Amino acid sequence: MSERATAIRSLHDLGLAAWFGGSLMGAIGLNGAAQDEGSTEATRDRIASSGWGKWAPVNAAAIGAHLFGGGGLLAVNAHRVATQQGVAASTTAKTVVTAAALAATAWARVLGKKVELASSTDPDDAEKAHKHPVDVDKARRQLAAAQWAVPALTGCLVVLNALHGEQQRPSEQVPGMWERARSVAHLRD
Numbered sequence: 001m002s003e004r005a006t007a008i009r010s011l012h013d014l015g016l017a018a019w020f021g022g023s024l025m026g027a028i029g030l031n032g033a034a035q036d037e038g039s040t041e042a043t044r045d046r047i048a049s050s051g052w053g054k055w056a057p058v059n060a061a062a063i064g065a066h067l068f069g070g071g072g073l074l075a076v077n078a079h080r081v082a083t084q085q086g087v088a089a090s091t092t093a094k095t096v097v098t099a100a101a102l103a104a105t106a107w108a109r110v111l112g113k114k115v116e117l118a119s120s121t122d123p124d125d126a127e128k129a130h131k132h133p134v135d136v137d138k139a140r141r142q143l144a145a146a147q148w149a150v151p152a153l154t155g156c157l158v159v160l161n162a163l164h165g166e167q168q169r170p171s172e173q174v175p176g177m178w179e180r181a182r183s184v185a186h187l188r189d
Contacts (some may be wrong), residue, residue, distance in 0.1 A: 005076045012069025018062035020154035027147045045119035094160040100152035108146035
């Protein structure tokens with residue numbers, strides 16, 4: 001890659017950093033603080049729900065920045081994806097892990113809203129919760145798993161970013177492109 005893509009790479013990397021770091025801090029710090037400070041399950045749920053609710057718009061912006069930057073990097077590096085051995089495979093892996101992280105994030109938000117609604121003291125929320133009953137204990141267990149899946153998956157994305165960075169070294173590009181050309185020529189024979 002001869003041209004710079006600093007703005008796109010920054011959006012990609014900063015978005016992922018916020019997504020990973022925020023989810024990890026929430027799973028450890030916010031949920032831990034709610035556990036320490038809440039005298040009842042409902043109080044702990046309200047504390048955690050309040051914090052996660054405040055984080056949600058920032059997290060959405062971080063995810064959007066990461067996805068926009070990722071699309072831009074894919075466009076800028078399309079030639080390498082097509083011609084350098086290993087880059088298409090790592091790009092595919094990164095796409096699959098990103099989709100899984102997005103799904104885990106969305107599922108955590110849905111479960112979080114269910115728990116929030118069930119633990120709310122607002123009469124309107126109580127009416128909604130009554131109309132749409134939920135197994136709160138099951139939702140809490142699933143939420144805990146989903147909230148840990150997000151930093152695990154986004155952490156994998158950080159590792160795949162490191163791999164992509166290594167694949168961009170000139171010492172990796174030329175042999176990778178040569179190996180790719182050889183394998184394509186071998187398939188044609």
